[in-house]
Amino acid sequence: MQFLKTTWGIxxxxxxxLAYGAHALWELTTGPFHxxxxxxxxxxxxxxxxxxxxxxxxDLRNPAKASEPAEAAASGDDREDVVKGGGRRVALxxxxxxxxxxxxxxxxxxxxxxxxxxxxxxxxxxxxxxxxVVIAVIMTAVVHFIFVLVLGQDLPVGILTFMAR
Amino acid sequence: MPxxxxxxxxxxxxxxxxxxxxxxxxxxxxxxxxxxxxGTLAMLLPVLLVLKPELxxxxxxxxYAGAEMGNSFPSVMLNIPGTAGGAVTAFDGFPLMKQGKAAxxxxxxxxxxxxxxxxxxxxxxxxxxxxxxxxxxxGPAEICIxxxxxxxxxxxxxxxGLAKGLFAGLFGLLLATTGTDPTFGTQRxxxxxxxxxxxxxxxxxxxxxxxxxxxxxxxxxxxxxLLKPGAEIPSHQIxxxxxxxGMKETFKYPWELLRGGAIGVGxxxxxxxxxxxxxxxxxxxxxxxxKPERKPLFGKxxxxxxxxxxxxxxxxxxxxxxxxxxxxxxxxxSMAVLLVVMTYHGMYVxxxxxxFSGEIAYAVLISQxxxxxxxxxxxxxxxxxxxxxxxxxxxxxxxxxxxFCLMGGFARNNFPFDMGVMVVFxxxxxxxxxxxxxxxxxxxxxxxxxxxxxxxMRAWRIGLDSPDLFFTSAIAQILWALFxxxxxxxxxxxYVRRKLKSRSAAE
Numbered sequence: 001m002q003f004l005k006t007t008w009g010i011x012x013x014x015x016x017x018l019a020y021g022a023h024a025l026w027e028l029t030t031g032p033f034h035x036x037x038x039x040x041x042x043x044x045x046x047x048x049x050x051x052x053x054x055x056x057x058x059d060l061r062n063p064a065k066a067s068e069p070a071e072a073a074a075s076g077d078d079r080e081d082v083v084k085g086g087g088r089r090v091a092l093x094x095x096x097x098x099x100x101x102x103x104x105x106x107x108x109x110x111x112x113x114x115x116x117x118x119x120x121x122x123x124x125x126x127x128x129x130x131x132x133v134v135i136a137v138i139m140t141a142v143v144h145f146i147f148v149l150v151l152g153q154d155l156p157v158g159i160l161t162f163m164a165r
Numbered sequence: 166m167p168x169x170x171x172x173x174x175x176x177x178x179x180x181x182x183x184x185x186x187x188x189x190x191x192x193x194x195x196x197x198x199x200x201x202x203x204g205t206l207a208m209l210l211p212v213l214l215v216l217k218p219e220l221x222x223x224x225x226x227x228x229y230a231g232a233e234m235g236n237s238f239p240s241v242m243l244n245i246p247g248t249a250g251g252a253v254t255a256f257d258g259f260p261l262m263k264q265g266k267a268a269x270x271x272x273x274x275x276x277x278x279x280x281x282x283x284x285x286x287x288x289x290x291x292x293x294x295x296x297x298x299x300x301x302x303x304g305p306a307e308i309c310i311x312x313x314x315x316x317x318x319x320x321x322x323x324x325x326g327l328a329k330g331l332f333a334g335l336f337g338l339l340l341a342t343t344g345t346d347p348t349f350g351t352q353r354x355x356x357x358x359x360x361x362x363x364x365x366x367x368x369x370x371x372x373x374x375x376x377x378x379x380x381x382x383x384x385x386x387x388x389x390x391l392l393k394p395g396a397e398i399p400s401h402q403i404x405x406x407x408x409x410x411g412m413k414e415t416f417k418y419p420w421e422l423l424r425g426g427a428i429g430v431g432x433x434x435x436x437x438x439x440x441x442x443x444x445x446x447x448x449x450x451x452x453x454x455x456k457p458e459r460k461p462l463f464g465k466x467x468x469x470x471x472x473x474x475x476x477x478x479x480x481x482x483x484x485x486x487x488x489x490x491x492x493x494x495x496x497x498x499s500m501a502v503l504l505v506v507m508t509y510h511g512m513y514v515x516x517x518x519x520x521f522s523g524e525i526a527y528a529v530l531i532s533q534x535x536x537x538x539x540x541x542x543x544x545x546x547x548x549x550x551x552x553x554x555x556x557x558x559x560x561x562x563x564x565x566x567x568x569f570c571l572m573g574g575f576a577r578n579n580f581p582f583d584m585g586v587m588v589v590f591x592x593x594x595x596x597x598x599x600x601x602x603x604x605x606x607x608x609x610x611x612x613x614x615x616x617x618x619x620x621x622m623r624a625w626r627i628g629l630d631s632p633d634l635f636f637t638s639a640i641a642q643i644l645w646a647l648f649x650x651x652x653x654x655x656x657x658x659x660y661v662r663r664k665l666k667s668r669s670a671a672e
Contacts, residue, residue, distance in 0.1 A: 009599075055325070
């Protein structure tokens, strides 16, 4: 996570907010918005942009302090047993999650969740494949039993069309 | 009234079996991220309508009560709140879990929920008419100020400073405007994405910001256990001993219990406010009234914070019954389902309910006391098994928690798109935590944003396109004074204390 230690990393959240705030304000000029909606958006967006600028100015003055993982420190989580390669693991878990979402409708939840669990276990470097397959089967069964059978959720069955209700 | 009360008690006794069933279903529902008590009641509506009216109403209220306790389990164990109302439980519950005090924390949650149910039951049984009058005095402007009040106090707790806290809260409020304008029906911030036309999926955002971001933090660290190396759970914190010790701990904070109960009943009685507003306000009040040396502990495992959240959660149930039974106004989605049950069976809805169907109304009110007992027993049994999650290999837990996070995002609307929203907000929460932006403030903004906007618009329109209404009523003025005091009060108090100290030292 080297990127998060740079100035660009510090700017990431405020820039996102700035972009969204600017878009919200610009959007007000494009449609038939009621006066109250316009005022509400101004009341929220303008103070947000000002406070964002103050926060960024503070962080840029002291970049080292800005990237302290506050919540972890706050909860007493300044651990020594941290394993290197964290950025790669985080990126892999996020990418695998996004991959699951994009193929879910196509392959169906049974296959997708089974493969997802195996892939995430690989990403977090748990290389006990027997345990991995057991967890994957159990989690797929849990999803099927709790969410589909008990709660009646409409998960996509994908290529396993015989499961369609 | 005594006759109706007696008949209601008899009616309750003859249908008592449905209460534990409802509490069990509710705890299960509350524990599942993305599933709300109102959604489950809506799904169960065909069943509730087929049952006799008293059975349907007793089942509905029991499910609601059980869900408000059940949402504490995933909040404490996994930092994934089952419902918006459970988000505050995670603030102090999850840090306690990481300190090896999961059983203790769950014991606090259970006992606080039981006390909350009892307070809610007593208040709704004894004070229904009075509470209804006070609650209805809170108009749209007052509700807006209450929300701002909560946002300001949460921002003040931010480790990154007040500017970052307020910024995150306002960003949350702005994100909540995504979708269709609740008053005028125009669309904003959807970027043409059809899944956002309604609104930003709040549960997906909530699960992402709190749950998935935490998963990413642990994935980054590559840890194998939630507990610190060498840290073991003390024997008195394990199993029933830990749960009972937590239960005992709850009674060391009688003011938090009473204050949270009163807030829960009061806000629960306000139509449209609900548990999410009540728990944030109760938490903020617990912080405001805490001793200076206890304040830094909030968010790191303060039992006061956990008690405030859980007692309020369950007191809301009793509060929400007040406008439903006395005025026929549902205070929440769950109560709206119960209103449907009442009207389906031809019950009189409104101030004369106690005159025409008093025995059913009293049976429902009395059932809350038995539901409290069921919460105690069923909750203890579930907690006995649940706290063991702390001992699992974290690497194995990562895919399990992630699957629940993904399903939490999906469950509300059944859109895979919402899973994507969950992942995006998980990443955002991960980055925010890194740079000391409080995710909780943003969460509060997103959760309460729609309510805040709707009430803002109502106040604006009632005030004939002017902000007068926000400043004219006596309640609004008192709330503004309290709001300003949250900013200027602490420095003034510190200044006065310093002066007094230096004077006494000089003497």
